[in-house]
Amino acid sequence: MTTPEGQRGVAAEAGGRRRPPTAQQFVLEELRRAITTGRLRPGDPIRQEALAEELDVSRVPLREALKTLQGEGLVTYQAHRGYFVERLSLGDLREVYLIRELLEAEAVRRAAGRIGDEALRAAERAQAEVEEAAAAGDVLAMAEANRRFHMTILEASGLPRMVRMIRTLWDSTDAYRSVYYGEPANRERVIEEHRAALDLLRRRDAEGAVRVLAAHRAHAVTAIEAVLPGAPQA
């Protein structure tokens, strides 16, 4: 970060976002984006020097950001060989969804009994954004709003550590999720299911909400499985 503005590359589409206060956070965001958008694809080795130069930072904050991503399961690491974008096998994907099932069921169950009006309204707002993005066909915006929708609900569980773990699991499959939203039929279904879940939450029907959201996940995982074998092509 010797110069205020770097050149354009991985960091190119950094539209109107303002830069985080530390290089490390900046790099973290850019790396996440690069992975979730497919700019860096599963299995790709991460060359530190090239990437550091592209982002216009030194290798030090880059390496720390990579350690964070390693902890989140987005990249793997081999001593003296470097970091690689995690390549999820079909088994890995199923395992991630199984874990999410176990954790989210409990979180949603608790959230249903505790969620307040503000949180419900926040979820409704997120849902409105989901529908908006879906109508516009903006897959990325939809994924982001969708994430907000679910996280808002989960946070009502009062289990912050659990939510953090779920969020991490969620992120680890980001690279594979966009394919799901690409399909218009799936976008429709997501909207329907969200509406049903909101309805059940408003009525404090915990088990109903758990059931609907479990089905919601199941749909996603089967759809992703269908296209998985091999990395998601660019």
Added chain:
Amino acid sequence: MTTPEGQRGVAAEAGGRRRPPTAQQFVLEELRRAITTGRLRPGDPIRQEALAEELDVSRVPLREALKTLQGEGLVTYQAHRGYFVERLSLGDLREVYLIRELLEAEAVRRAAGRIGDEALRAAERAQAEVEEAAAAGDVLAMAEANRRFHMTILEASGLPRMVRMIRTLWDSTDAYRSVYYGEPANRERVIEEHRAALDLLRRRDAEGAVRVLAAHRAHAVTAIEAVLPGAPQA
């Protein structure tokens, strides 16, 4: 790591262990040990320069190790303020055990149906070490053997990611677990419960094993809760 042998401090009791191939891994091990043994106590700030000097490494590998520990929840981090040993509230502790309950129940259930003879024998060996350490009153050795016992069983689940998460959760409460083993009555109970679990696993009684191990955890958490308020005193 300019000199082969550093001075004595956090790294002092590095008995007969051989040094890992990279400074970062070495630091990671030492930090974990320092936290679990109480050499670094919950809430303590981690001064990088002092610690780096004590371990005879530069701050670079230390910072990367701290990032790893941050991901595992053993330390917290605030930009420009540094790292602190995580201080678990009572609520946090309960949450960790709740998550473990959800994940381990499923893992044990699967493990019971899949565990092979070698894994069973490995668990039995670990259990023998647990009993040995308990008899000798060696709390640290007991904690380590105990960990091997449980991990051996969990690994039979065929869910490596889940096991990794459980291991991380396990580690995050290390600082508080030693108090449990300190009590001879608890040591006795642990041994009994392990034997019962092994027996049920041999008979492929999944639900029985799940039940016994759930009770096993419940005992531990209530015992730890009793002494928790405030950090575990040195």
Added chain:
DNA sequence: GCATCGGATATTGGATCCAATATTGATTAT
């Protein structure tokens, strides 16, 4: 006396340089 401001100090964040290890490719013996 108390709060506020400002500078000195401590501590973390980042850049650069050097060392250690792995990878690659040419060379040679079989």
Added chain:
DNA sequence: ATAATCAATATTGGATCCAATATCCGATGC
């Protein structure tokens, strides 16, 4: 031709130095 060896190169690991930020503490005004 093929496999093994070894040097050249690429890449990561680590140390040191400098910059940026926060913290601490005394001075100053009310």
